[in-house]
Amino acid sequence: MALAAGEYGLRDLTAVTTLDNPASMAVLKSNGFSATGETLIGDRPAVRYALRLPTRP
Helix, strand or coil: CHHHHHCCCCCEEEEEEECCCHHHHHHHHHCCCEEEEEEEECCEEEEEEEEECCCCC
């Protein structure tokens, strides 16, 4: 995440995973991502996640 913020100047990261993938949801949560809403991937229910990165000095 330091590379994303520092080298590339990104401010946010986003991710999506299906509800039938609890391992991916756990990884996202343990890395600081927050659920931001529901969506579909094809016809499968999914959750959107976002993480605000620290700003560069």
